[in-house]
Amino acid sequence: MKIINFISGRFRVYGLSLFTLLLFTECNDLDLQPLDAVIEENFFNTENDFKGATLASYSSMQSLYATTAENLFAVNEWWKLTIMTEDNVTSDPFNIDLLNYSNFRVFPTTTAFPFIYTIVYQGVHRANKVLQKLEDENELTAEEKTQYEAEAKFLRAWFHFQSFKIWGGYAPLSLAVVDDLNNAALPNSTPAETISAILADFQFAADNLPESWDSQNTGRATAWAATAYLGKTHLYNGDLSAAQPFFQDVYDNGPYSLMADYASVFDYDFENNQESIFEIQFASNSDDNGWVLDDFHTENFKASQGYHRGADQDTSNGSLYEPSVDYVNSSDPDDPRLSTNIYREGDTYYGFGFDFVLGDITAETGSTGYLIKKYRGENIAKMAPLNFVVDYNNERIFRFADLILMYAETLIESDPTLATQLINEVRLRSFPAATAVPAGLSTADLTDALRLERRLELAFEGHRYFDLVRWGIAQETFDALDTAEIENTWDTQTANGIFPLPQTEIDRSGGVLSQIDGL
Template sequence: MKRNIIVMKINKLLLLIISILTLTGCSDQLDLQPLDRLTVDTFYNTRSDFDGAIFASYSSIQDFWGTSTETLSERGEFWKITTMITDDLSANNLSNVDQAARDADALIVRAADKPYASIYTQIYEGIYRANLVLANLDGENELTAEDKTVLGAEAKFLRAWFHFQALKLFGTPPLAMEIITDINSQALPNSTQADLYTAILADLGEAASGLPVSWDSGNTGRATSWAARSVMGKVKVFQEDWAGAITDLGNVVDSGPYSLMPNYSDNFSFLSENNSESIFEIQFGGPFSDDNIWVFDDTHSEDFKASQGTGRAYYWEARVGLGAPGRRGLGWYVPTQDLIDAYEPGDSRLAVTVIQEGEMYYAVNGGATVEAPFDAAWSDTGATPAKYFGQENANPSNYSPNLGATFNNERWFRFAELKLLYAEALIRGSGDQTVAEQQINDIRNRAGLPDLAPGSDLLAAMMQEKRVELAMEPHRWFDIVRWDIGAAVFGGDWDPKLEVFPFPLSEIDRSNGLLNQNSGY
């Protein structure tokens, strides 16, 4: 989604004022006139207005990886609790890794820690913004019936998507299905998992029915009906509704528009965003770009345009202070030897995922690409992440002018993952095992590996492929939890309470006892 829309020029202050007006029921006593006298009553009028409002919900996803010195002092918090915390990565002891990342690496999780407050806030901000759209669709406006159907379906996709993230992270988070206008009754209680799954799947069902199968090039990245069907299938895998998952995921595999990219590396290249393997992708813009219509600069001042990218290069690139080329790399995240050892000989994904000694390392300094053979002394594991990096991505146009951000999209849900989810549902749900095996072999063959040997344990093979295919993407932790392999992966460091994260202490305090903390925190 990289086109200019005038409504996206509305700055963060206007969004805040709109939120306040809605929360207070647009009281006549609140006599605020934002900017050019735009109010909630006049804002939700044209299709462009509603597009701008729905993009605000998308922008809350970008903030998962946001950097700020003005709110909670975020430093890409979502990476810490979905990737650093896994057996794929560790904190680089040769770098000045922040304490929250070190704690996640050590499985130290506390209710007062910054990552949980940050992500909880972004999730419910995104839900709130989706609910704002839904609450205003039936007011006086210029929308056609088709507009209302599509926008309502899109808002419900986003509301379901955010609730699903909250369920995976916190177990029994609140279910927020409407705007609460009473400022004194903002707190919500825990929901049950049964109610959460019911609401999520209902929203996704309406999204699948109401969204288009594709968008024009000016709206690339917006959710489609196929994306909704895909997420619905994934939700059912987590719910262990194997029959439902087989139906939904099988429909996408057999009839959907997705296909595996010829080269695994295509999925992480700045030059091949939104490709045929991408089901849902987090969009980032270019330098100083208000052309990225997901962006409201939520975690920093409006003039800090680097916030429109992701800090992946800043936190993940090899540490410049240890001699690595480039300008800004901190080298916080380094692959574990356990991850490297998980790859079979001949697996082409290893070189796309991990850079090891002697392999060429690329970065950006000034306006030029720089390179040097990787030196194992730059990392305490002797390796550094390669996924989302490499020569194609060390492109100055992929970096903000201060080199603090890159604009390569985050690939959230890929067709390769869906095929492995389909295989899992077939295996666990006693479906067609030949079809399940084919899904696994499709993934292996692209990586240059042969078909599974006859008689292979398909469940173990699926779990193995999922780890190496999706290494360092935000899925491994949730697989560890739902497969109940925490003790096998982490040994004596595992604590069963980690099956869910704590609700932020700040939210517990604000709820005045309405929101109950997860056990053990």
């Protein structure tokens, strides 16, 4: 008898770490039905069943941001890999673990890799399970089947895209449910195969998802989000001409527009705002978030349902996660983005239930003197869980401002006038008093202006490292930094910006999966 338990059911599949929805048990003579589980044969039948199974994959997105030690160890692993590797972020000299990320002293055994690998392929597996069950007899109409197929393919593509960014397309490509535990290990893919699969899935999603959802389904993927990701996938694959029409379509015809001011974009009161193409839906104390399945804890424990963004900020001596001096120096001191993104001496610091004027925090620790403020600030009390560990403000992982700048990037050589206008659209919204990027710049100067604007606009949002890699300037950028008197080893610990596959998965595969060349 097979049973399915969305909250706690999970096991490790040999060769691929997949938290799974299925628990296999042997039938006994009585064939008793467990009281706390749903029988698989009776589950994938109604529209509500498929909605629940689909939301399980969304829950894996949320799990990337988890801080937990119950079932799978994680302490801000996604943050470490995507934020600490920016030149915008550092740590005080005593936090060796985080400085290892900043200085690219990462290895196949580094904690972030097995955690992220597990969650990515958990999400893929859950999407594949929906696709598999759509082929069976059920109560769905033809229209509903197409919609759930499109949504599952969006989710599968999204997770494979994260894998592509981190492992360059050399991690496994999983396009079907792994049922045979004796042959569960999947081999390395190739970048071309991975990109082709991602584009095919996003295209099906763009063609078949609704353009919007009602308020009861806020946060679910739309056709416009899939179209935006088609452009982003082509861009990350180095094909600017292929990316351009997708960005143009979303820009010209999509439902998005820039918020009136930069600070409002990240305000807890403006989650899922007009600028948000896609965002991670975190929990709330009211328990009204359909994404929340809580893969890591008992239902009363909420820490995995929010983001551990600002915890561990020591307002006397510094922080585990500090804005770098290089980032602050690259900003105009009057740019409102700076005051939205960071705390400085003299600012009012807001914590869970308290606030005070921040004094000098450099002390004797070598702190930069800055703390990360983005997503937090005055509204922090509204988004605080009962345990005061995380906050519930959604993560805006794909914003319209991001898309506008990527669209501009594709136009620098073919239409520099429009590219300049697009850069200024973002720049002057966020910094109204700024001097506009002038018309008639050379290709090189316009490229520099675009890259600086992306750095300032998207700081601490997890894009900077991947931008530097795809632009081919990561080595020179990191070499120019003073990284706590430790020479960064970007060129030897990554393969042109690609991180190593987790050694645990290579060992578990029995030789089917191999390490990426050069790592």
